[in-house]
Amino acid sequence: MKATTKALHSIPVDPLTGAISVPIYQTSTFVQEAPGQHKGFDYARTNNPTRQTLEEIVAQLENGSTGIAFGSGLAAIDAVLKLLKSGDEIIAVDDIYGGAFRLFTHVYEKFGIKVKYVDTSNAEKLFDEITPQTRLIWIETPTNPTLKISDIKTIASIAHASNCLLCVDNTFASPALQQPLSLGADLVVHSATKYLGGHSDLIAGVVVTREPELGAKIKFLQNASGAILSPFDSWLVIRGIETLHLRVKQHCINALEIARFLESHPAVRTVYYPGLASHPNHAIAAVQSQGYGGVVSFTLCRDEAKLAAQLVSSTRLFKLAESLGGVKSLICHPPSMTHASIPVEKRRSSGVADSLIRLSVGLEDYQDLIDDLGEALGLLAQERFELKKTA
Numbered sequence: 001m002k003a004t005t006k007a008l009h010s011i012p013v014d015p016l017t018g019a020i021s022v023p024i025y026q027t028s029t030f031v032q033e034a035p036g037q038h039k040g041f042d043y044a045r046t047n048n049p050t051r052q053t054l055e056e057i058v059a060q061l062e063n064g065s066t067g068i069a070f071g072s073g074l075a076a077i078d079a080v081l082k083l084l085k086s087g088d089e090i091i092a093v094d095d096i097y098g099g100a101f102r103l104f105t106h107v108y109e110k111f112g113i114k115v116k117y118v119d120t121s122n123a124e125k126l127f128d129e130i131t132p133q134t135r136l137i138w139i140e141t142p143t144n145p146t147l148k149i150s151d152i153k154t155i156a157s158i159a160h161a162s163n164c165l166l167c168v169d170n171t172f173a174s175p176a177l178q179q180p181l182s183l184g185a186d187l188v189v190h191s192a193t194k195y196l197g198g199h200s201d202l203i204a205g206v207v208v209t210r211e212p213e214l215g216a217k218i219k220f221l222q223n224a225s226g227a228i229l230s231p232f233d234s235w236l237v238i239r240g241i242e243t244l245h246l247r248v249k250q251h252c253i254n255a256l257e258i259a260r261f262l263e264s265h266p267a268v269r270t271v272y273y274p275g276l277a278s279h280p281n282h283a284i285a286a287v288q289s290q291g292y293g294g295v296v297s298f299t300l301c302r303d304e305a306k307l308a309a310q311l312v313s314s315t316r317l318f319k320l321a322e323s324l325g326g327v328k329s330l331i332c333h334p335p336s337m338t339h340a341s342i343p344v345e346k347r348r349s350s351g352v353a354d355s356l357i358r359l360s361v362g363l364e365d366y367q368d369l370i371d372d373l374g375e376a377l378g379l380l381a382q383e384r385f386e387l388k389k390t391a
Ligand SMILES: *Cc1c(COP(=O)(O)O)cnc(C)c1O
Pocket: 072, 073, 074, 075, 097, 099, 100, 140, 144, 169, 171, 172, 190, 191, 192, 193, 194, 203, 204, 205
């Protein structure tokens, strides 16, 4: 069975009523027949039928054993970090999601957990960084915002040879394009806020484990710490997943067309998109994923933050906003938005140039999107010409 069909039919028909849409069990508790004798549900923090259905669907999509849903992507990441103890070390991808950086550095370091940031797109480098204390390797692939790719299979074998767990933040690719657990990773996390939900209308997170034993540990932490996903938001994510494969297919088509357009534009210096042959990690992306996703980044020939800020304010279809993975196209300027808290030198050295612009390519007709970007880039050129004339 093909992935799209499998995904749709992994969503069960309600066994009680035959409802084809998963019911929303908006309840805090469940009546018991005798103490401890119930239908598998006793209290809704511990377990809720709507959330459980979502957890099973995402576990299937990721080829894992156990799914565990949280109130945000960061709550999901937090649960994985709680597997560690004081004295343990993490090796994390150097251009990690800013919120994960904040959590690792400003929350967990004070509990005695050390984090080393490494360019994991060069897997060999990991050998030099692993110590006897390293317990967890944390990668994102593609990364944000320069879309670097790490070799999941190779890194999984390095991790396991050193008795470490490998966790992959699979938010950017989504299980429609990449299944890290099948490539050897132990855990996958998602900000379901992005492609899984897909409509920019909720905040949610999911952890999926390959082995049930590790799943039980995360499930314990979900109940013990309590950052669960609500029944209604669980239902919204399920509804989003119904069109995941269809949406992602079109996101990929649109993103590639836009990346090619930008690559040929005289005002653009570098385009970052793993689907372009010019991308340094294109070969590994082609092997480990079934597509290249909907995020495209680029820099301007004149690498100035002011020009980039002007560009992101002048598109009409691309709306200026943080986040990604929704049906409507978004544009942002990471140096002054998502990455503003990172010191300038550190930001530049991790490859985020002053004029870097990130697109979350949506599901509009790609020709309209190209026209929108073309006009905005044209305005920049025109303004520079006017400036020259008055100078
Ligand atoms: C958005 C995002 C997160 C955080 O998820 P929230 O749902 O906003 O808490 C984590 N990782 C990546 C790659 C993200 O894009």
